[in-house]
Each structure stands twice: as structure tokens, then as C-alpha cells.
Amino acid sequence: MSSMSSKLTVAVISSLLASCAAVPNAGPSYHAIESQAAVKLSTKEKKVGIDYVLIDINKSILGYFQSETISSLKDGFGGGRGGAPSIPLGIGDAVEVSIFEAQAGGLFIPSDAGSRPGNFITLPPQQIDSNGNISVPYAGRIRAAGRAKEQVEREIEDLLANRAIEPQVVITVTERKSSQVAVLGDVNDPQKVEISSGGERVLDVVSTAGGISAPGIETYITLQRKGRTATISYNKLSNTPAENIYVAPGDTIFVNRERRTFLAFGASGANGRFDFEESSLSMGEALAKSGGLLDSRAEPAQVALYRTVDAKTLHKLNIDTTAFQSEEIPVIFRANLRDPSAFFAVQKFAMQDKDIIYISNHDSVELIKFLDIVNSVSSTASGVSSDVVATRDAVREIAD
Structure with a gap:
């Protein structure tokens, strides 16, 4: 390439770069965006x-x-082994209190009871109030919330011991509003599930809520308990018994489908977002x-x-x-x-x-891009075009 041709090529490229504002664009150039900014925060x-x-x-x-990598419910909350957690009485629970006496003629069973079936009475159903109390005649108001049913029974018996004849008390829970677990999200029947003293595990309450409504491989179970959260995939939960932990009163279980995706950029056959699909x-x-x-x-x-x-x-x-x-x-x-x-x-x-x-x-691709630009802007210079094309083709052959 002659010295004159080289100078002409440089001049043409410089002219093109200097007059880039005249080249059609879809929007403002990055130079304009940066130069016209009122305030810039950069590094x-x-x-x-x-x-x-x-x-x-x-x-x-x-x-x-x-x-x-999948997180664990077992490691976050425990409960995979051993018995079911104890469920105390709670505010809002409905209970019935039955009081038995050893014989008629006591505090609750009159002497003329006759042929009544058994020496006991059952008080009308009542809810544990907002203060956590229930009311029993002659025993007064008794703290129930947060205590085991057996503890409350023994306290009522002690309070009635001086009035009733060898009293025995049985408390029956008719509705457990304080012992519910909310199951939300991608289940067929979202609801609050009442748990029993026998104990329910995560999959039990999900099943009660109608089961999951999305493919298992894309479904994740999130357990919230007292400000703590852990998430696990449904497949791992169902395949790992130790992860199927007992739920506790007040738990919230979110079942959600997450489309598992990855992104591909650069010199791949296709750029964009791709689904894992069901695998x-x-x-x-x-x-x-x-x-x-x-x-x-x-x-x-x-x-x-x-x-x-x-x-x-x-x-x-x-x-x-x-x-x-x-x-x-x-x-x-x-x-x-x-x-x-x-x-x-x-x-x-x-x-x-x-x-x-x-x-x-590949590094050679960037060089080819540059040579293509030089070729396009120097086509008017005699001899330059053919020299650039020859150089570009040679580089491509080396790259291949």
C-alpha cells in the first residue's frame, strides 16, 4: 500500500468519525447522553x-x-425426627369443660339427680378470650392460652376441690383457631389448615390444601415461622423424609412455581432467556x-x-x-x-x-470487524480496498 493511499485512508476514517452526527441513528449516541447529562455519577x-x-x-x-444447591427446612427449623410438637391452647380456640363428681349431692350434681346418665355436667362451649382466659363457675377466670389442656384441667380441679365432691375435669377442644397453618400460592385449594395434637407435616397440610397445581420440578415450598424463612424444592421435600418436618401453629406455607431459566449471550447460536422446562x-x-x-x-x-x-x-x-x-x-x-x-x-x-x-x-473477530470498517470507508481510495480485503481474508484463514 502506497504512502499516499495510507494517508488518504486515515483522512477518510478521520472525516467519518468527525462527522458521525450525520450518520443515521435510532436514537442519541452515548457521547450525546454523557455530554448532556446535568449530573453524572460514575466510577x-x-x-x-x-x-x-x-x-x-x-x-x-x-x-x-x-x-x-437447595436450602433445607430440616436445617432451618428442625422437627424431622421425634414426636409431634405439643400444641397448647390458644386465643380463639373453642372449648367445652366437663366436670365430674364422685357422687350426687355435690356442687354440680344435685342429690335428686335421679336417673341422669352419669355424675357430670358439661358447661356451654366458650372461646378463649383475647386475654387468654376461660370462665368456670366457682373457679373463676382461668388462664388457658399458652398452656397444655392437662395443666388447665388440673388447675380447675384444685380450685373446685373444697366445694365439689372429688372433682375431675375434662376439657374438649371443639375448634382450634389458634392452631392453624395457612397454605397459599400454587395449590388447588388455598386455605387455613387446622392441625391436631397428633401432628401434621408439611406435605400433610399441602395435601389438605388440594396438592400442588404446578409441575413438581418447578415448585418450591417456603415455610415462614416467627420471622424465619426457609425454602426447598417440592421434589427434594417429597423425596427426603427428613425434610418433611412437622408444622407448628401460626406457620405460613407458600407454594410457588418458579420458571427456572438461564440467559445466554455472546457468540452462541441464539441469545436470550431459555427455560429449563421440566428437567x-x-x-x-x-x-x-x-x-x-x-x-x-x-x-x-x-x-x-x-x-x-x-x-x-x-x-x-x-x-x-x-x-x-x-x-x-x-x-x-x-x-x-x-x-x-x-x-x-x-x-x-x-x-x-x-x-x-x-x-x-475470538480475538480475530474484532480485527476482522476493524478491517471491514476500514474497507467500507476507504473504497474511494485507489488500491486500498483490495489491500484491506486481502488482509481481512488472510486473517480469516488464520482464524479458521
């Missing part, structure tokens, strides 16, 4: 500023990422689902997967996380698909909901 070199960990995918890490995915399957790598653009050695990982998992890999304040740490996993054995690894590496796959362009 040095316009970096986002989020630190992350870079991990190359290899056989040594596969054991930690071969299955989806689990490996990284290899996700790459295939998004169209694979583009032969003309992709750098197989730079296939990245973006995910947040809990610090405990990274500690198992002997990764120092002291530079991070959060327990959820951004991680980029990198796969080198130029290595034949990497295809075995990505087929074992499990995808998780909301993962992002990014496939980088």
Missing part, C-alpha cells in the same frame, strides 16, 4: 466495581457443583439449548458461566473470601472447550436457576 474507568471469583471448570471442582440441565445441555458456539465468532476457550455461590461452598475449595462482605459471592466459572475432556466436565456441571452463560468472541 473510575466506568467500572461496575463488583468483585468476583474466577474458577476454571475442572475435575477437582465438579464434586461441589454436580447438583443444584434439570447440565452446562453442556444448556449450551446446546442456546444453539451451541458459533464457528465464525466464538472463542471455545472462553466459555463463561456467571452465578452467585455461598461462601461455605467456596471455603470447601480453599478459596479465601475475606475480601467479600456478603455470604453470597459472585463467581465466574470458565470452561475451556478447546480441551476435549472439558466436554465431559460441562456435561456434569449442573446449571442453576438464573445462571448466565457468556461466550466470548
Whole structure:
């Protein structure tokens, strides 16, 4: 290429860049957006500023990422083993109090009772009031809420001992409004489920509410109890008996369907959001689902997967996380698909909901882009066009 042609090419490119405002655009350029801003909040070199960990995918890490990470109800609340939790009386419960005496002629059973069936009376049903009390004649107001039924029975007996003949008291709970669990979300019959002293587990109350209305693999169960929350997938809950813990009064269970998706960007066959659908995915399957790598653009050695990982998992890999304040740490996993054995690894590496796959362009692609621009703006310069085309084609041959 002659010196005159080179100078002309540079001049043409400079002219084009200087007059870029005349080139058709769909909207304002980023130069205009930045220059006309009244106030700018930015960082040095316009970096986002989020630190992350870079991990190359290899056989040594596969054991930690071969299955989806799912939280636990058992670890969060316990209750998977042992008997059902005791259920005390509570405000709003309806109870009946029956009082037995050893013989007629006592406080409640008159001497002329005749042929009445048994020496007892049953008081009219009553609700435990907002103060947590019930009322029993000659015993007064008695604290019931928060206490076991047997405790309240013994107290009434003690209070009546000096008036009734060897009194015995039996309390029957006719309605347990304080011992209910709310089941909401993607169930066929959302409702409040009354739990009994025999104990109900999570799947029991979900079943009472009509069962789930979405595919099990996309359904998650969230348990809320006294300000604490834990979530687990329905499949793991149903397949792991220890996770099917007892519910407690006042619990709220949310059943929700979450479309499990991942994003694919860069030099993949298709960019966008993709559903897991009704199955689990490996990284290899996700790459295939998004169209694979583009032969003309992709750098197989730079296939990245973006995910947040809990610090405990990274500690198992002997990764120092002291530079991070959060327990959820951004991680980029990198796969080198130029290595034949990497295809075995990505087929074992499990995808998780909301993962992002990014496939980088090969370095030669950026050079070809530049040469294409030079070719387009220098076509009026004699000899330059053919030289650029020849150079571009040579680079493509090297890249291929």
C-alpha cells in the first residue's frame, strides 16, 4: 500500500468519525447522553466495581457443583425426627369443660339427680378470650392460652376441690383457631389448615390444601415461622423424609412455581432467556439449548458461566473470601472447550436457576470487524480496498 493511499485512508476514517452526527441513528449516541447529562455519577474507568471469583471448570471442582444447591427446612427449623410438637391452647380456640363428681349431692350434681346418665355436667362451649382466659363457675377466670389442656384441667380441679365432691375435669377442644397453618400460592385449594395434637407435616397440610397445581420440578415450598424463612424444592421435600418436618401453629406455607431459566449471550447460536422446562440441565445441555458456539465468532476457550455461590461452598475449595462482605459471592466459572475432556466436565456441571452463560468472541473477530470498517470507508481510495480485503481474508484463514 502506497504512502499516499495510507494517508488518504486515515483522512477518510478521520472525516467519518468527525462527522458521525450525520450518520443515521435510532436514537442519541452515548457521547450525546454523557455530554448532556446535568449530573453524572460514575466510577473510575466506568467500572461496575463488583468483585468476583474466577474458577476454571475442572475435575477437582465438579464434586461441589454436580447438583443444584437447595436450602433445607430440616436445617432451618428442625422437627424431622421425634414426636409431634405439643400444641397448647390458644386465643380463639373453642372449648367445652366437663366436670365430674364422685357422687350426687355435690356442687354440680344435685342429690335428686335421679336417673341422669352419669355424675357430670358439661358447661356451654366458650372461646378463649383475647386475654387468654376461660370462665368456670366457682373457679373463676382461668388462664388457658399458652398452656397444655392437662395443666388447665388440673388447675380447675384444685380450685373446685373444697366445694365439689372429688372433682375431675375434662376439657374438649371443639375448634382450634389458634392452631392453624395457612397454605397459599400454587395449590388447588388455598386455605387455613387446622392441625391436631397428633401432628401434621408439611406435605400433610399441602395435601389438605388440594396438592400442588404446578409441575413438581418447578415448585418450591417456603415455610415462614416467627420471622424465619426457609425454602426447598417440592421434589427434594417429597423425596427426603427428613425434610418433611412437622408444622407448628401460626406457620405460613407458600407454594410457588418458579420458571427456572438461564440467559445466554455472546457468540452462541441464539441469545436470550431459555427455560429449563421440566428437567434439570447440565452446562453442556444448556449450551446446546442456546444453539451451541458459533464457528465464525466464538472463542471455545472462553466459555463463561456467571452465578452467585455461598461462601461455605467456596471455603470447601480453599478459596479465601475475606475480601467479600456478603455470604453470597459472585463467581465466574470458565470452561475451556478447546480441551476435549472439558466436554465431559460441562456435561456434569449442573446449571442453576438464573445462571448466565457468556461466550466470548475470538480475538480475530474484532480485527476482522476493524478491517471491514476500514474497507467500507476507504473504497474511494485507489488500491486500498483490495489491500484491506486481502488482509481481512488472510486473517480469516488464520482464524479458521
